[in-house]
Amino acid sequence: MEIKTHTHTRYILGALAAGFMLMTAACKKNSADINAVNKPVVEAYLVAGQPLSLKVYQQKDLTDTATYGVALTGLSINVSNGSQTVKLTEGAGGTYTYSDAAFITAGKTYTMQFNYNNATVSASTLMPGKPAGFKLTDSVFHEPNIIDPAYNDKVLQTVTWSNPDSLQHILLFKNLDSNPFEIIAVRSNRKPSFEINTERTAIYNITQNTFKYYGHYQVILLRVNDEYINILSSNTRGSSQNLVNTPTNVVNGLGIFTAMQADTLNLRVTTQ
Template sequence: MKNIHVYIFLGIMSFSCSSLENGFEETIPKPVVEAYLIPGAPISLSVHTEIPYSADSLANKEKPVDGLKITITGPKGSINLVSKGNGLYVSQSIFPITVGSSYSFKFDYLGKQVSATTQIPTKPLKFTSNKTVISRQAIDISAGGRPQGGFGGGANVDNNVMLTWENNTNDYYMSIIESLEPNPVEIIKFPVDPTRVRPNIRFRNQPIQGNSAEIRSQSFQYFGQHALILFKLNSDYVALYQRNGNTTQNISTPPTTILNGLGIFTGVNADTLKIKVLPE
């Protein structure tokens, strides 16, 4: 699947100003950059201010930063990104992202140059799944109540999906499963409620340094075709992912490779398989 959706990664970041040992310190918010460079995908990069964190602040909200002149540089030249509003910047022409190559960005913000460099990892090797089709029992609770045996839908370990790949160099990988149906049908039919939020069409496993991942059949929320996407990650993404356990009681400076800023600018690569979930 060449058209890998970068938005799969979004939402792992929440940046706050560093705290002092005894209370909080107000600082000028730094720019928070978020960009994932993937071979075959267009470049997109977002910039927001970090969330101002103080003991009495009532407006702890990040703000998009528009109108910057952002340049991406690679082994075959440079390209200027176009501001689309709401902090989003995109490439409007083809800019090749190649495996093993280094890429950097830079822009000026409040008198300082913000920059970072990343390298594009190789594609996952020998990515396989032990199943191309699984089945789930449809559950109808639209009349109310709870199904006998809970919401597992007759969960059977034989329906679990085992993903494997080669990892002789102890690299980081993360698997993401995404429904490909234009109008996906939920496995569990709930009572009609216009305020109910439908399950997310995608779910993920946390990054690991192993060579396999088990996907439980109960994790699938929809019938139909799904993509099994295996991402090979750089270590900076993993550090930021793991840092997200921080709370207001455990504030620390987030890990970043960005000079004069925060966030992440990293290369990723992926391979994709497909699996279909059928009703029993």
């Protein structure tokens, strides 16, 4: 079933943004990259069939505990899909939007551009096609009553999809329960909701250690681009003595301007 509601989309974007904010806060600011503190941070996740939303703010200091840096307002931001160029409307908190959901479609390359501090800030991304052939072995997963370490890698169920071209996909397991019940026997550090980088494969194997919590899940498959995978895979969570700059596809700026499509299935994790 395709994701069609704004609620699902808000969850996806919220989950991605939460990880991205941790990464951008960890950008190293040393003498070799002192100009980075003056670069705007762009954050945009384009979803086919949804209104376009883009956030721009100043890079945070490492000691800043705020969720975002100071919003950058008064910008004139244009986005083109190759045949049409639109100007985004400024809203609150450095958020710029374009409300026509028909503007974002598969197969088109989207280019963003604005001027800041006498420099042209730009980025581009390709809207991928929808994930195809998304399937679960079963809509119910029975967690074994006894967790045997000898069978940690035994495949109990699978998530599969079509991926003949080895495209990038992310799996999100979203727990829908307000107070999920922990599977005590499982030695896992995962939260109720978690994401998996599928490493260009077309299958994810579910084992006795996959879930840390029982409950109802949405299993969301995202087809994404390299710029998001680069950020997801970057090593920015070391100590303050070993921080590195987060990858970015924004010219004369920081952050991410990327596109994705999604499909979702339902799964219930229960006792055997």
